[in-house]
Amino acid sequence: MIHVEGLTRKYGSFTAVDDISFECRQGTVTGFLGPNGAGKTTTMRVMVGLTPATHGQVTIGGHHYREIPNPGRHVGVLLDASAQHAGRTGREVLLLSSRTMGLPDSRVEEMLERVSLEPAEAKRTVRNYSLGMRQRLGIANALLGDPQVLILDEPANGLDPAGIRWMRDLLKGYAAQGGTVLLSSHLLHEVEQVADEMVVIGRGRIVARGTRAQLLRSASGGLATTLVTAVDNEQLHRALTVKGIEATAAGASLRVSAEPIDVGRVAAEGSIVLTDLRAGNEDGLEELFLQLTADSQREGAPQQPAQPMPEGVNP
Numbered sequence: 001m002i003h004v005e006g007l008t009r010k011y012g013s014f015t016a017v018d019d020i021s022f023e024c025r026q027g028t029v030t031g032f033l034g035p036n037g038a039g040k041t042t043t044m045r046v047m048v049g050l051t052p053a054t055h056g057q058v059t060i061g062g063h064h065y066r067e068i069p070n071p072g073r074h075v076g077v078l079l080d081a082s083a084q085h086a087g088r089t090g091r092e093v094l095l096l097s098s099r100t101m102g103l104p105d106s107r108v109e110e111m112l113e114r115v116s117l118e119p120a121e122a123k124r125t126v127r128n129y130s131l132g133m134r135q136r137l138g139i140a141n142a143l144l145g146d147p148q149v150l151i152l153d154e155p156a157n158g159l160d161p162a163g164i165r166w167m168r169d170l171l172k173g174y175a176a177q178g179g180t181v182l183l184s185s186h187l188l189h190e191v192e193q194v195a196d197e198m199v200v201i202g203r204g205r206i207v208a209r210g211t212r213a214q215l216l217r218s219a220s221g222g223l224a225t226t227l228v229t230a231v232d233n234e235q236l237h238r239a240l241t242v243k244g245i246e247a248t249a250a251g252a253s254l255r256v257s258a259e260p261i262d263v264g265r266v267a268a269e270g271s272i273v274l275t276d277l278r279a280g281n282e283d284g285l286e287e288l289f290l291q292l293t294a295d296s297q298r299e300g301a302p303q304q305p306a307q308p309m310p311e312g313v314n315p
C-alpha cells in the first residue's frame with residue numbers, strides 16, 4: 001500500500017536518507033524505528049509531498065501523495081503534533097480540517113470522543129494543551145477523513161502509559177479492519193508490541209527489516225533460542241539432551257537452542273509441566289537495535305560494528 005522505492009534525500013552534500021526501499025502492507029502496522037536524526041521524519045515528509053526526493057519515489061496506493069484528490073480522505077497524517085495553530089481550540093482545529101475535506105461537522109464530535117478529548121478540553125486553545133493532548137488531537141485529525149492509510153511520526157511522544165496502550169489498541173484495531181499504518185519511533189518498546197513488521201533505519205540507511213520474531217532470531221545470531229522454565233528443570237534438561245537439543249541454565253530457567261514449539265513438544269512427550277515458555281532472547285532485540293544503529297547513536301551505544309544479519313535483515 002505504501003511503496004518506498006530507492007528513496008534518497010540530500011541536503012547539500014549531506015545525505016539524510018540514502019537509497020531506502022520498503023513497503024507497508026495493507027492490514028498491518030509497520031514500525032519505522034531509528035535513533036534521533038536517522039531519517040524517519042525526512043522519509044515521512046517525502047511520503048506526503050512536503051519534501052521532494054532527490055532520487056527515488058514513494059507511492060501510496062499506487063499514487064504520489066500530491067496527485068491524490070482530497071488526500072485526507074485517503075491518507076491520515078500526523079507529522080508534528082506541536083505544529084497545530086496555538087490560538088485555535090481543539091474543536092476549531094478539527095472543524096477546519098473537517099470542512100476542508102467536505103465532511104459533516106458531526107464527524108468532529110465522533111473524533112473527539114474517539115481520542116478521549118473531553119468537551120471542556122476541546123474548548124481550550126491548543127497553546128494550553130499538554131503534549132499528550134496535542135498528540136490525541138493530531139491523531140483525531142489524521143483519522144477524521146476515515147483514511148485507509150495512516151502515517152504517524154512519533155505519535156506516542158508525550159503520552160502517558162495508559163495513553164500509549166490506548167494508541168496501541170487503536171492502531172491494531174485500525175489495521176485489523178484493513179488499514180495500513182506506518183508508525184515511527186526512536187523507542188523500540190513503543191513499536192515492538194504493535195508493529196507486525198519493523199523497518200530499522202540508522203544514518204539514513206535501512207539496517208534491518210522483518211517481524212519481531214525474525215529480528216529476535218537475528219539477535220540470536222540466526223539460531224533459534226527459547227527460554228523455558230519447568231517445574232522440574234533437570235528433568236526437562238535430560239529430556240532435551242536425549243533429543244540432542246542443547247540447553248543451559250539461565251537463572252531459574254533453561255536457555256535452549258531450539259524453537260519454542262520443539263521445546264514444548266519434548267515437554268509434552270515427557271509429561272513435564274512447564275510454567276513459562278518464550279521465544280528468543282527478549283533483551284536481544286534491544287541490543288540488536290543499539291548495535292545496528294550504533295553509528296548514529298549519540299551516546300551509550302556499543303562501539304562494535306553492526307553484525308551481518310542472516311534473516312529478516314537488510315544490511
Ligand SMILES: Nc1ncnc2c1ncn2[C@@H]1O[C@H](COP(=O)(O)OP(=O)(O)OP(=O)(O)O)[C@@H](O)[C@H]1O
Nearest residue numbers: 011014016034035036037038039040041042043186
Ligand atoms: N531541512 C534540512 N536541512 C538540513 N538537514 C536536515 C534538514 N532536515 C533534516 N535534516 C537532517 O537530516 C537528518 C535526518 O533527520 P530526520 O528529522 O529525518 O531524523 P529522524 O529520524 O526523524 O530523527 P528524530 O527521531 O530526532 O526526529 C538529520 O541529521 C537532520 O539534521
